Amino acid sequence: MSDHLNFSGRSALVTGAASGIGKACAIWLAEHGIERLWLVDRDSNGLDALDLDCEIERRVGSVADPALWGSLEAEMETLDHAVVNAGIGTGGMLAELDLSEWRKVMDVNLDGAFLTLRAALRKMLAAKGGSIVVTASVTGLKAVPGVGGYGISKAAVAHMARIAAAENAAHGIRVNAVAPGGVDTAIWDSGAQFRKAAAEHGRQAAIRAMAKDTPRGEFATPEEIADTVGFLLSDMASNITGTVLTSDGGYTL
Incomplete structure (x- = not known):
């Protein structure tokens, strides 16, 4: 293992760690020598199922609390590293979107990301250094009809990461965002249209059908996104801060 990818003796925080990208990031960090992980999610069973070769502190609750x-x-x-990842999906045209649905997604995706980022920055300012990656989305970069408040929340967190990078670079803290395209995670299961397609054709067929508009022809795995997050957290990315790294299989081309 390259020394630049060695996280021995360090600690990290991962939100949304019970499944999907967050779970993959927790596993990646453990595989690269992290000593202590702070894992946050509302899913207590998912957190308990993570059996990793490091010290784990589990916290069950909403990141918006x-x-x-x-x-x-x-x-x-x-705290040396943080993955600001927890989020929920939503959908619908803006003209038809109920305010309660808007507030629900902003509560988790934006307010929760802010609270996570603020806590991580405070710890890293005290330690005079660290690195943070925020999970954004290509829907925050490309206008995609019908994603409701989700794409707007992700555009906001991407810019929040850039502002945090500008404010804290002089303190030895790097802040970046990763903007995935389609990723095969459980977040799709929250959408009524996807659930209908999955019931009719099977889940993997429904995923493949959505991925047909991606030049690569398939969605990313959570592990592929975790590789990107790990790189941005690591010393290999020591000169990178304030960037929004797109990982979308060519979707935004």
């Missing part, structure tokens, strides 16, 4: 971050900040002695 300020009390959760108040207690976590008090408990975390130091």
Whole structure:
């Protein structure tokens, strides 16, 4: 293993860690020598199922809960890395979107990301260094009809990452975002249209049908996105901050 990809003796925070990209990032970090992981998710069973070769601190709750971050900040002695990943999906045309649905997605995807980022920055400012990756989306870069508030929330978190990078570069803290295209995760299962297609044709067929508009011809795996996140967190990316790295199989071409 390259020393630049060696996380020995370090700690990391991952939100949305019970499944999908967050789970893949937690596994990636453990495989690259991380000493201690702070894992946050609403899914207690998913967190309990993660059996990794490192010290794990599990916290069950919503990233949008300020009390959760108040207690976590008090408990975390130091923090070297953070993956600001937790998010939920939504859909619908803006003209038809109910305000309650808008607020629901903004509560988790934007407010939750802000609270996570703020807590991580405070710990890293005290330690005078660290690196953070925020999970954005290509729907925050490319206008895609029908994604409701999701794409808007992801555009906001991508820019939030850039502002955080500008504010903290002088303190030895790097902040970047990754903007995945389609990724085969459970977030699709929250959409009524996808559930209907999966019931009629099978889940993998439904995923393949959505991926046909991607030049690569398939969606990414969570592990592929975790590789990108790990690179941005690592010392290999020591000169990279304030970037939004697109990983979309060519979708935005």
